[in-house]
Amino acid sequence: MDKANFSSAYRKELRTKIREVAMQHFLAKGIRAVKMDDIANALSISKRTLYELYDNKEDLLLEVLKEAEESRHNRISAFAEQVDNNVMEIIFELYRMHAEAYDNVNPLFYQELKKYPKVTNYLDEKDTVDENLTQAFFNLGIEQGYFRKEIDFAIVAKMMRECVRYAIYNTDFTTVKFDYLFTNVIFLFFRGFCTDKGIEAVNRMCDK
Incomplete structure (x- = not known):
């Protein structure tokens, strides 16, 4: 490997390590509490090297979020193939x-996301994409006989998303476990738009 290729490979690997460490710190401490110095020190690199790869913390945070979203997308896509796109399994x-x-995750992480304009714009754009994917998903659920066809899923999806977002961003819910949120918020919507076949599938999966 020549010097230029080695340098490129090293920088790529270092960027990956930086994102991994940054994610660990952000999730554990919240975003504002984490300094670029903390990340540099954790990797035993100079702050100058860190800033050569990422101009600021917000750019780094944005890359971390995009990578996490890609990882989630790849995981659920692979799972969907394994279960033949069964919407209940998914x-x-x-x-x-x-x-x-x-x-x-430290609740501060979610609460502080909205303080970063680039991140907010990215999340808003992702919401738009997710709305289209969610509608296609609901249509598939109708085809499979699990979801009721008379439901306006655009409204349902928006209400579910806003309820979860409120719980995540509101300090009153910082001690609430996800299981509790799912049972008392999402699950109510979920059972409401299921057919009898869908409810039977839900009951079977809850009993596992």
Whole structure:
């Protein structure tokens, strides 16, 4: 490997390590409490080296969020293939994914996301994309006989998202476990738009 290629490979690997360490720090402490110095020190690199790769903490945070979203997307896509796109299986896998993440995160992380304009814009854009994906998902659930076709899923999806977002961003809910949120908020919507076949599938999966 020539010097230029080695330098490029090293920088790419270092960027990956920086994102991994940054994510660990952000999730554990919240965003504002983490300094670029903390990340540099954890990796035993100079702050100058860190700033050569990431101009500021917000740019780093944005890259961390995009990478995490890509990882979640890849995981659920692979799972969907394994279960032949069964919407009920996918929903419970999504629940497991979010439960794993939510209960191990400092609530400050979610509450402080909205303080960063680039991150807010990214999340708003992602919401728009998610709305289209959610509608396609609901349509698939109708085809499979699990969801009621007379429901306005655009409204349901928006209400579910806003309820969860309120719980995540509101300090009154900082001690609430994801299981509790799912049972008392999401699960109520979920059972409401299921057909009898869908409710039977829910009951079976809850009994596992």
